[in-house]
Amino acid sequence: xxxxxxxxxxxxxxxxxxxxxxxxxxxxxxxxxxxxxxxxxxxxxxxxxxxxxxxxxxxxxxxxxxxxxxxxxxxxxxxxxxxxxxxxxxxxxxxxxxxxxxxxxxxxxxxxxx
Amino acid sequence: xxxxxxxxxxxxxxxxxxxxxxxxxxxxxxxxxxxxxxxxxxxxxxxxxxxxxxxxxxxxxxxxxxxxxxxxxxxxxxxxxxxxxxxxxxxxxxxxxxxxxxxxxxxxxxxxx
Numbered sequence: 001x002x003x004x005x006x007x008x009x010x011x012x013x014x015x016x017x018x019x020x021x022x023x024x025x026x027x028x029x030x031x032x033x034x035x036x037x038x039x040x041x042x043x044x045x046x047x048x049x050x051x052x053x054x055x056x057x058x059x060x061x062x063x064x065x066x067x068x069x070x071x072x073x074x075x076x077x078x079x080x081x082x083x084x085x086x087x088x089x090x091x092x093x094x095x096x097x098x099x100x101x102x103x104x105x106x107x108x109x110x111x112x113x114x
Numbered sequence: 115x116x117x118x119x120x121x122x123x124x125x126x127x128x129x130x131x132x133x134x135x136x137x138x139x140x141x142x143x144x145x146x147x148x149x150x151x152x153x154x155x156x157x158x159x160x161x162x163x164x165x166x167x168x169x170x171x172x173x174x175x176x177x178x179x180x181x182x183x184x185x186x187x188x189x190x191x192x193x194x195x196x197x198x199x200x201x202x203x204x205x206x207x208x209x210x211x212x213x214x215x216x217x218x219x220x221x222x223x224x225x226x227x
Contacts, residue, residue: 033213033214033215035215035217040219041219042203042218042219042220043158043215043217044217045214045215048214058214090158092215094213096213097213098209098213099145099146099207099208099213100146100163100165100207101213102160102163103160103213104159105157105158106157107155107157108156108157
């Protein structure tokens with residue numbers, strides 16, 4: 001049981017490039033989400049999904065796209081990277097959407113946009 | 115909207131000292147409250163949680179009590195260890211918002227031997 005996995009661990013992009021951050025979980029969790037972590041700001045929600053085929057925006061969705069074709073995978077796409085997207089990105093999953101469930105986080109992807 | 119405020123850090127303590135990290139929140143509904151911990155180079159993991167008023171969450175010697183009257187969820191530990199050095203995040207999940215977490219800024223704790 002690997003839990004939540006993320007790839008890559010570290011990535012450098014040039015402004016305007018696109019890339020996909022991968023996230024997968026093997027716990028059959030229905031809820032998955034993406035956060036970004038910036039110094040002094042805690043974690044902020046980018047996008048989330050309550051099940052396959054269902055996604056919605058979080059607090060800071062601009063510049064990011066998501067899709068959820070399977071229960072296991074929830075990739076995050078940067079369409080045209082900007083320096084403001086330099087951050088550490090965390091994927092998380094939980095077994096339900098009632099608000100009381102523990103969320104399980106991946107190890108993170110550190111992204112640097114030049 | 116919902117918000118979480120943590121005490122400003124960083125916090126530096128000697129081993130076996132008493133730890134308090136303050137957390138207060140604003141929410142429109144009846145939130146669940148969480149403390150997550152992030153060890154160096156890792157993702158976040160749940161430390162403890164409380165889902166209703168007056169509940170006490172506890173784990174690994176850490177405790178926090180859900181105080182609705184003061185809208186607080188302060189984290190405490192009686193005797194910290196070097197291995198407790200990490201970043202601690204207070205968070206809430208409002209029932210009306212599903213499983214979406216709202217985080218505080220995080221508090222860096224360093225424990226010296």
